[in-house]
Amino acid sequence: MSAPFVLFRDDVAGHDLLFESPAEIIVAETADAFFPAMDALERARRAGKWLAGYFSYEAGYLLEPKLRPILPEGRRTPLVCMGVFTQPSERTLPTPSPATNGPIFEARAAWSESDYAERFARLHQHLRQGDCYQGNLTFPVRAQWSGTPLSAFEALVERQPVKYGALVSLAGPAVLSRSPELFFDIDAEGWIETHPMKGTAPRGRTKAEDERQKRFLRNDEKNQAENRMIVDLLRNDISLISEVGSLDVPELFRIETYPTLHTMVSRVRAKLLPDLTIERIFAALFPCGSITGAPKIRAMEILRQLEAVPRDAYCGAIGWVSPTGPMRFSVAIRTITLHENGEAVYNVGGGVVFDSTAEEEYAECLLKARFATGTVPASG
Incomplete structure (x- = not known):
């Protein structure tokens, strides 16, 4: 296949879903172009x-009127980039070949541990003051490709199989994107489901140690509290566009396992109001609360002060929309932007709550960064 396409x-x-030969590519690089797009x-x-296609994280500043004045400058990806297609083709995947070594290399975290600790301390002060009760602090990792x-x-497929690549x-x-996290899925009957992912633990070196790590994560009150905060946030977001009485949380604290870590996932489900536009759905839900913190608007304001550069496509949403109603978007975590000059950028982060520590959170960020290269990036 050759560009332009979306896979x-x-x-x-x-299986995969392939969109090729767009009739049009709808792109908004600026705030003025966003709503016309x-x-x-x-x-x-x-x-x-x-x-x-995708929505960049910074589109969320425009969808919330209170945040529009603080839209970050220096963005390197469009606010929205979506192709218009006649229909996709679906196919069964061939047996994967052995992973090619080194498409992403020379990775270095933009923040050292001391850089992270300084920003963590500022975020933690906001937590102590009650300005927010969770903030998802992130930073870039820069590499070559x-x-x-x-x-x-x-x-990267063989290194970490996921549902939402x-x-x-x-x-x-x-x-x-090698995202394991569903932002939302809307079916033909108008039911929406979201799978907030919050709480992680590293894989064990032996089977017994791995099981201990899973049990720890499943029963850990801190991780459960982080996950429940985001579940409550998403319930509130979805309630803005769903029928009264239809909202449900059918599953809490399920543990999913990936090659480098275990993660905690819950499910939120509701019946949408009829005839919603794409803009109204995204205005209610975007960006996903699992990558902002809570309350969402205040957390985004605080993170805007702490994070030096735009997140761009990272923490946005990647997905498709059908003409008959169904649509599906993933949360753009484990996501790499490949620039034409050979630079690759992928952010990492995690939810910070009152009893978090800078040392543990920074180590978790570096663990998450292994998806791209198989190793922890150099620091600072």
């Missing part, structure tokens, strides 16, 4: 077209 890959189910997306959907975006994507090669830099 979604479910390694667990063993949202209108264009809605017109295309109502005209019977499929949409596929080689080959093509597709070869880089395929090289994606590669967007439309306009601007390519965006490669």
Whole structure:
């Protein structure tokens, strides 16, 4: 396949969804272009077209009027980048070939442990003052990449199989995602489901140690509290666009296992109000509370002061919209932006609560960064 295209890959189910040859690419680089782009997306959907691509994290500043004045400058990915397609093709995945070594290399975290500790202390002061009760503090990891975006994507598949893998090669830099987290899925009957992911533990070196790590995570009050905060936040967000009495939490604190870590996942489900536009859905839900903190707006204001550069595609949403109602977006974590100059950028972060420590949170961030190279990045 050749650009422009959007590829979604479910390694667990063993199939992918490919969008090729867009009739149009709808892109908003600036704040002034954002809402006209949202209108264009809605017109295309109502005209019977499929949409596929991504929203950058900073689009959330525009969807919330209180945050528009603090929209970060210096963004390197579009606020929204979506292709307009006739339909996708679905296919069964071939047996994966052995992973290619080294498509992402020379990785270095932008913050040293002391850099992180300084910002952690400022965030923790906000927690002590009651300004917020969780903040998802993140920072970039900068690396180099080689080959093509597709070869880089395929090289990472075997390292960490996920349900929501994606590669967007439309306009601007390519965006490669190995996300395990569902932002939301809307089915043909108008039911929406979201799977907030919060709480992690490293894999054990032996089977017995691995089981101990899973039990620890499942029963740890701190991780449960972090997860429950985000569940409550998402329940509130979804309630803005769902039918009264339909909201449910069918599952709390399920443990999912990946090659480098265990993570805690819950489920929130509701029946949507009829005839919602894409803009209204995103205005209620975006960005996902699992990557902001709570309360969402205040957490985003605080994080804007602490994080030196825009998150760009990281912590945004990658997905597709069908003309008949269903749509699915992942949370753009474990996501790498591949720039044409050979630079690769992927952020890492985690939820900070009152009883968090800077040392443990920074170590967790570096653990999460292993998805790209298989090793912890150099620091600072």
